[in-house]
Amino acid sequence: MASGLLAAVASPAIRRASAQAPVELKFTSYVGVGHGHHKRVLEPWAKMVSEKSGGRLKITIYPGTLGKQADQLQLIQNGIADMGYFVPALTPGRFPLTSVCELPFLFKSGKGGSQAFWALWEKDLQKEGTAAGLKVLWTFIHPPxxxxxxxxxxxxxxxxxxxxxxxxxxxxxxxxxxxxxxxxxxxxxxxxxxxxxxxxxxxxxxxxxxxxxxxxxxxxxxxxxxxxxVPFIVAMNETKYAALPADLRNVLNELSGSWAAEFTGAAWDKNDEGGVEAAKxxxxxxxxxxxxxxxxxxxxxxxxxxxxxxxxxxxxxxxxxxxxxxxxxxxxxxx
CATH class of the missing domain: 3.40.190.170 (Bacterial extracellular solute-binding protein, family 7)
Incomplete structure (x- = not known):
């Protein structure tokens, strides 16, 4: 009887602890931990998501371990990864209008180019993400x-x-x-x-x-x-995104979109400086x-x-x- 009473008393606390358990999201990436995109974009972004959610969202990055570069979209679509980024050019026929960003001699920088690409995505390209079963978080280009x-x-x-x-x-x-x-x-x-x-x-x-x-x-x-x-798309499995509590979806939304496009493009511009110095x-x-x-x-x-x-x-x-x-x-x- 005592043990049953203890269980009854403890169960609300257990339920509250369970409700506060962090939601872990698997983020697939095809570059290793030494790459500038991992160090200057993915790791800081995952940390910001955790902090903004009060620790309720945990982004675990899988750098170059879940699949090859050409596999990234499929990993997200199939739910093997919850989220990640991919190169639309490696998915022939899936993002035809997005390929406009591949035309030569258009862009000058990662930051400005990524801002332009995201604005274009919002204006003209969103249907391509929806057709692929994705919640697109943001888009970016690397510097020319x-x-x-x-x-x-x-x-x-x-x-x-x-x-x-x-x-x-x-x-x-x-x-x-x-x-x-x-x-x-x-x-x-x-x-x-x-x-x-x-x-x-x-x-x-x-x-x-x-x-x-x-x-x-x-x-x-x-x-x-x-x-x-090269245009890139950062996206989440649409079903997984929809299953998140509304407040956690808002956390992702606030750290995505135009802010994230500018953040990522600027980080890549900074990465370029390291490449120039290495060559010198x-x-x-x-x-x-x-x-x-x-x-x-x-x-x-x-x-x-x-x-x-x-x-x-x-x-x-x-x-x-x-x-x-x-x-x-x-x-x-x-x-």
């Missing part, structure tokens, strides 16, 4: 990618002839080919080995990667081009593409914009509206 090579210094378009350059799939491949180089698709984590073994002669990357995966050890020449960006320390050459030569590169790749607009039209999608909106937003945030 530059050209980094192992042995040959590139100063003009003719220097690209015969070079095998690592690219991401999609528009970047086509642009590289139009400029006269041979595009080679290599997964991000395998880039160092491909350069070291001579499988490729160079890469298009933001400066961050030069330090982040120690490419300064194998790359000796760097050309500032502001060539391309090993005595690498750093050059800037002259304006006249840049105009040649832009002219050579301009047909890609026409091709993108035609492909959107063929799908009955408003590509012309989206591209105009993006250009207007870039003038506002990233000029």
């Amino acid at each position: 990618g530059q050209l980094h090579t192992t042995k040959k210094s590139v100063t003009n378009m003719e220097d690209l002839a015969g070079l095998r350059i690592r690219t991401a799939p999609g528009v970047q491949q086509d642009a590289t080919q139009r400029l006269g180089a041979t595009p080679v698709v290599v997964p991000f984590p395998e880039t160092y080995n491909a350069l070291d073994r001579g499988v490729i002669d160079g890469v298009w990357f933001p400066w961050e990667a030069i330090e982040g995966i120690k490419l300064f050890e194998v790359l000796k020449h760097h050309l500032v081009v502001n060539f391309y960006t 320390k090993v005595g690498a050459t750093i050059s800037v593409l002259p304006d006249a030569e840049r105009a040649r590169w832009e002219e050579k790749t301009r047909p890609l914009e026409t091709a993108w607009l035609d492909s959107m039209k063929a799908k009955n999608l408003p590509g012309d509206v989206v591209l105009k909106d993006l250009r207007d937003l870039i003038k506002r945030y990233d000029s």
